[in-house]
Amino acid sequence: MLQKKICLLGAFGVGKTSLVRRFVDTIFSDAYLTTVGVKIDKKVLTVGTEQQALILWDIAGEDEMSAVRLSYLRGAAGYLLVVDGTRPETLETAASIQTRVVAQAGRVPFLALLNKADLQEEWALPPQRLEALEAGGWLFRRTSAKTGEGVEASFQDLAALLAR
Template sequence: MIQKKICLLGATGVGKTSLVKQYVEGIFSEKYLTTIGVKIDKKEIILPNQSVQLMLWDIEGIDRYCGFQPKYLRGASAYILVADQTRSQSLIEGFEIQQMVKAVVDIPGVLAINKVDLDASWHWSTNEVEEIKANFDFTFSTSAKTGLGVEQLFSKLASMLVD
């Protein structure tokens, strides 16, 4: 079975942890996020031809005042940047995080616009959002609460990585 390391990034409070919580196998407490800044879960994706195991490195919420361990990105096959469509700032910070990632590694990135179960209130225009989306390999709208788009996100990511 193919394994891939995926990093989950995003500003504090965008719902990274919640996004994967119900869809992954994990044995570690979330306290690891605040102790060493990362918690790792795994998600097995069954594709038509093969299975892919995604090792999901849920990296502690990043804001402009604190960076993240760039070493956590080492060896990653892709990253998922999570933004909260109810908070404008989360996209800006996401964009900044993406720049930090690109400075370290050159890997595919996926944008997950989370909390789509709520009304969008980030006052970004469609064009502006599309412009940001263009920096990613693909974008998914997700809801950790309803599960919308989550499976598809991982499946598409897995497919992309094994193709």
């Protein structure tokens, strides 16, 4: 069985841990727990006819005071950049992280998850900025860790990208 290391990156409070818990354990909790360093989980998926074990590295969020440790990306087959749709500054944090990842690790397959789709009426992401990022090669998926919308499909989509 193939094992693939997948990192979850983004600002603090965007829902990285909640997405992992929804994907791995099919649960959601409103309790906010800050990730310190990295938390590692595993889930096996079937991609085509192959089984893949995704080793999920849930990396502590980034803010003005602390940057994501890109050394955690060493050996990663791909990553998910998580954005909180209700907080536009998290999109810029994701763009900054993406720039640093490319500079340090090169072009690693990734998807950008626009999380909190259950609160879409409160979203504040500028459409023209999303379009510009898409034109630059970003692939966006809408997710909600709370309802489960798009979560399984997003991990499956990334696993399929890695199987190519």
